[in-house]
Amino acid sequence: MFTLRVDAETVARTRFSPSLAAESLAWLKLAAESGRHPVFGDPGALARASLAHPDVALLLDLLPQTGEVYTPDLLTPQPGTSSRPADLLDEQIALIEATTQDDVEEQVLSYTQFHWRRPLPVTARRVVESGAMPRRLANGLARFWRDALAEDWATLQAVVERDITHRAKGIAARGVGAVLGELHPTIGWTGDAITLAKPFDGEADISGRELVLAPGVLSWPGTSVQIDVPGQVVLCYPAHGVGAGAGHRPGRIAPVVGAARASLLGELETPRSTAELAGRTGYAAGTVSYHLSALHRAGLVSRVRDGRYVLYQRTAQAVVLLEGAGPG
Known part of the structure; x- marks a missing residue:
């Protein structure tokens, strides 16, 4: 002691x-x-x-x-x-x-x-x-x-x-x-x-x-x-809350880590805009944009332009990552 x-x-x-x-x-x-x-x-x-x-x-x-x-x-x-x-x-x-x-x-x-x-x-x-x-x-x-x-x-x-x-x-x-x-x-x-x-x-x-x-x-x-x-x-x-009931969690810190990016990936089963993701997750639009950029660089989300909006959707690689990073 x-x-x-x-x-x-x-x-x-x-x-x-x-x-x-x-x-x-x-x-x-x-x-x-x-x-x-x-x-x-x-x-x-x-x-x-x-x-x-x-x-x-x-x-x-x-x-x-x-x-x-x-x-x-x-x-x-x-x-x-x-x-x-x-x-x-x-x-x-x-x-x-x-x-x-x-x-x-x-x-x-x-x-x-x-x-x-x-x-x-x-x-x-x-x-x-x-x-x-x-x-x-x-x-x-x-x-x-x-x-x-x-x-x-x-x-x-x-x-x-x-x-x-x-x-x-x-x-x-x-x-x-x-x-x-x-x-x-x-x-x-x-x-x-x-x-x-x-x-x-x-x-x-x-x-x-x-x-x-x-x-x-x-x-x-x-x-x-x-x-x-x-x-x-x-x-x-x-720190409080680390490792407790995080649902899908990333298997590595780079390029994906923690609840924020896992949460965004969870919302991207269908294409969504930055503004829509901000409303669904509670994160500021700037924060969502920052994380989406990192996810895109990592090949975990795709993006396409639909008129005035850019829509994001998770890739097959992201699906594999989420399935392999469940609780346990």
Whole structure:
């Protein structure tokens, strides 16, 4: 059991924000291990191709392997307060690049030696010693995001926003403490501490510090806590509603992911216009247009002009995808 001791100031300064760096690393690790997300499936060829870049590969050198639990916190800086995902990521990338050499050596050399069952890869050690580690890690994260996630994040962002809205309603109805105790079955609230069921024991006093609660989508269903960077405390928890009763769900994130595009495909058994789809699904017309463009590029919808309107219909490939991505 790991325990975070808090005080009134910490509770007062608790806020919600996604960690796009943490989400990227979760997807990167799946791609490197040829794994599948329990909801979003295969990371896809673009994610795997990005691993060939040396700076992306360097990120992978610092991620834990099976049986290891420690990830250097410098890879996932505390998210800022921007409402725009692009700004959130840019801020995290800038913080990675600004990491001091002392912090790099402490986390990458000392902490991995203590927590891991294996030595740090020689290539990573040499990069640390050269002083180039922060710049290269920042570049690797930016590269992987652009290659593997940027185009499809809008759908995942909607999942994050729904989770945060759900938590906000819970706070309004039952208070902050109740919501802290409802984040996940392995996360508890005792009145003066947050507890996490972990394969290791420990305790940290975070009194007076800001606490960021980060709903995880690609990191779902895992939980994690980071406290190694002075002044930063981030608790990642599984976003609400991921993997629960989604009906037809996509087998991979690229080019299709999440409820929005699956919902559109479900409505396209017969040809429909953007405006009609917006009315049927409740999504804004601009959002529908964005997703339809991605679906068309992927060969999952066809489009034909009918007078003043462009009509969309799902293709045979989409039918196969939907039939193979049902609940289970």
